[in-house]
Amino acid sequence: MDPNASEKNARQKLMQSLMDIGTKAYSPEAAESSSRAEAGREYEDLIQRTKTFNLLAALNVLVRPGYVPPWLRTKLMEALTLIPLREDGVRATMEFVFAVHPSSTVKVSEAAVPQKKGANITHEALNMASNLLSAPPASVSPEKWYSSIAPQLLVLLDGAEGPELMKTAAYIIGFGVLGRKASGAPGTAGWKYLAEPLLYGIKPPPGFAKSPSGDDTDEIIDLSKEKVLVKYDELVTALRRLHSLVVSHPNPGLCKRLLSPLLLPFWALSTWKDASPSLTEEVRKPAAELLKVHSKLVPSPSLIPFLVQNLGYTGGHNKKNQEWVYKAIGQDQICIIDATQPSIGRNGPVPQITLEDIDAKIPKLLDLLTSTFSDADISAAFIELLKRWLESARNLKGNSILIKREEEERDPLGQFIEIKTLQAMMERFPEKLATQPKHILDLVSQILAGSDESTDEDEVTGVALSLLNMIVTVPGFQKSRVNPETLSLIETSLDRLSKADTDIAKTANNLRLLLLYRDELDDQPSSASGPAPTDRQIEDRKTYSLAISYITATDSPPPVRSEGLSLISSLITSQSPVLDIPGILVLLSSLISDSDEYIYLRIIKLYTQLATHHPRAVTTELLDHFFDKKETRTLDARLRFAEALGQVIERLGQTFTGPLAETVAETLLSIAGRRAHRPKTEAHQIKEEQLQQKKNKEAAEMWGGSVPDFSDPLPEDEKIKNEILEKIVEGWESKRGEEDIRIRASALSILSTGIETNIAGLGPMVVNKAVDLCVSVLSLEPEPEKGILRRAAVYLVLTFVKALDNARKEGRNLGFGFGAKAQKDVGRTLRYVADTDNDGLVVQHARDVLESLENWQVTRFLPEVRESSQGLDFGVGGGLNKLAGLEVDLERVALQREEDGKPSKPRIEEIA
Secondary structure: OOHHHHHHHHHHHHHHHHHHHHHHHHOOOOOOHHHHHHHHHHHHHHHHHOOHHHHHHHHHHHOOOOOOOHHHHHHHHHHHHOHHHOOOHHHHHHHHHHHHOHHHOOOHHHHHOOOOOOOOOOHHHHHHHHHHHHOOOOOOOHHHHHHHHHHHHHHHOOOOOOHHHHHHHHHHHHHHHOOOHHHHOOOOHHHHHHOHHHHHOOOOOOOOOOOOOOOOOOOOOOOOOOOEEEOHHHHHHHHHHHHHHHHOOOOHHHHHHHHHHHHHHHHHHHOOOOOOHHHHHHHHHHHHHHHHHHHHHOOOOOHHHHHHHOOOOOOOOOOOOOOEEEEEEOOOEEEEEEOOOHHHOOOOOOOOOOHHHHHHHHHHHHHHHHHHOOHHHHHHHHHHHHHHHHHHHOOEEOOOOEEOOOOOOOOHHHHHHHHHHHHHHHHHOHHHHOOOHHHHHHHHHHHHHOOOOOOOOOHHHHHHHHHHHHHHHOOOOOHHHOOHHHHHHHHHHHHHHHOOOOOOHHHHHHHHHHHHOHHHHOOOHHHHHOOOOOHHHHHHHHHHHHHHHHHHOOOOOHHHHHHHHHHHHHHHHOOOOOOOHHHHHHHHHHHOOOOOHHHHHHHHHHHHHHHHHOHHHHHHHHHHHHHOOOOOOOHHHHHHHHHHHHHHHHHHHHHOOHHHHHHHHHHHHHHHOOOOEOHHHHHHHHHHHHHHHHHHHHHHHHHOOOOOOOOOOOOHHHHHHHHHHHHHHHHHOOOOOEOOHHHHHHHHHHHHHHHHHHHHHHOHHHHHHHHHHHHHHHHHOOOHHHHHHHHHHHHHHHHHHHHHHHHHHHOOOOOOOOOHHHHHHHHHHHHHHHHHOOOHHHHHHHHHHHHHHHHHHHHOOOOOOEEEOOEEEOOHHHOOOOEOOEEOOHHHHHHHHHHHOOOOOOOOEEOO
């Protein structure tokens, strides 16, 4: 027996059983309560024992309007909404949506097979799956809903079911659940079951060590053994899932909320010493990547002093109260243990940080700096760290600064770590620290002014002289750009220190001479004569450089790239002069093909922002890429450029006129026409067709005939619909090098946008060509696969009629209209299409246009009511000189008489 027929019969039998038993249990006509109760139990048993995917397929058909009585449809719909609560309900729901959603299937074989590996998961299907799973139905409490679906979604984050399903789960969790205030705020059920398992597996909350574990079944507890709060496998799982959630979609806000509480745990785990390769891969590497992501999203200079203070962090919530700590189990594992047990020891389970640990961790801290921070941020972090060290090293008294010593004594080990970090930063990247010399020189001047030359050895003064030497010797330093007051204070202090009888006198004298003749050492007349950059220019350059690095870095995850685009957007909004417009356009055009919808949607927004200030450059760039003369762009990329071009035209509004509008319209007409030819595309199509024929021949030889279809069976009517859909989709990609139907339809849609935005700006010639082209498309291209093209053509005509009507209402003279003969020709074509077209939407659109055209023909002859200086003017056609639909222009008649030099009779002309 044919397996397809068997599956079809089984599904039909299931649907019939659901209807029969449901009717016995819930029909209002069923009288006996005992029979109804028995049928109800049988109905629930049938629901429970049916496989999830089969039940989904059956219920999806039964709940269609009119298929079953309303009272039964309500019960079936309730069963359908509760399917995600099953153990495999989330996965089955996602697969079913991806299998049946129109945007996800393009072939019969794909339409019939559940997309278990995420094939053809479109943005529309993903949104539908997210809407189904993100919010609980009214009959289920949030607590029960999220406690049931959360474990299933978290398992998908592991990636074992494929990267596409992992991204899908990340989207549902990040945008659908945690992205909503009702379910994603701390304290809500969604946060409890989806965020807390990830956070608490890395950083247990306060009181976690005192809470009962739940899995300790022994009556006798051995207090001499360490109590493990989080096992190694649990720690690895939490890191892996959090990493998958963060890097799978661009949601910077959620990333900050999830990662901010875990900075110290990430630091401790990413710098764990003596780690084996497996531990490095499973713990250190994901922790380091998550720490970098947060550092790029929140590039705060205060992070460096914070990590310096906690360089030897091993666990807990603060230094005074370590409830738990990380502890190594050999070289292969790390677990979290309870640090409150008396048997652990008075000094804690882990010894204090050693000098060896300090020497090993400081270079890793500097690596984090160079990989995530800009030069300006590194300089700012250095200054903040330096001030903290100065605060603990000595009292500073200067003309404008007074740093007060803390009342309680600072930790000597902490002071040692600070000075070691400062020295390492000065040695490793002095050029980066010198990007903000003003702040460092201000601090140096205050230190030197308050130094005591009678002191034989002053560590603070020595550090200040080292800083001054670092700034002065950096290439490009110019004394002329230093604040005169600051420079005078430094020179006076150096002169005083050079005359003192101390070990630093010689160093001070050398620096005094170097500073005196510094500008003469470098031959830089051009740079010296140029104006110094303003603070805003410096800040904008820093932002621009940071944004480009975020966007172009090969290892930047989606949230970091999204943050880079946000920085570019802020510069565009503020009209920053540092922007390189041609460079940004090239960058955006290279990124618009990104597979992530949220990235390219942000890019389209950037195009519209740029168009406000650079309309010609942006419009020309988008038009060139959409036209794709060299045939280098993919279909999806061209459609995205088309979407961006349409939004840019809308943004330009009435400024979309003149040569720019004419060029855009002529190019769109050439794309939408039938004569476009793409030779490279034609060669590729021939090659693909030959390759497919070869594969089909080989497969037929292997099977000894036609290749059997192993896909799940479908009802005959759905199978026919899918076959028609497949033929239509195949027909979109026109053969023989013709332009793709989707591109032609897109061109007409953009042209419609231009007509709607500013029909006067396009001019009569362009509008006339556009309407003629649409009439030709409707008359000469009736094929089923060209339905989307005819829809676009009908819509353009509708837009044209509406634009004329709006111009009439606003009293604007377009200089052209819609003549009687043209109206007759268009109306005849539309009536024919409305009666004969095989596309339902085309038929409906044609009828709508006919109705609009008839209404416009009537209303354009009605007098308009408008205000004048003498009150409301009810004149025919808007004035005493003119009639609606007729032009009696006495002023023009008089002017013509004067030009001709002879009397002329007034003429009555019919206009559109």
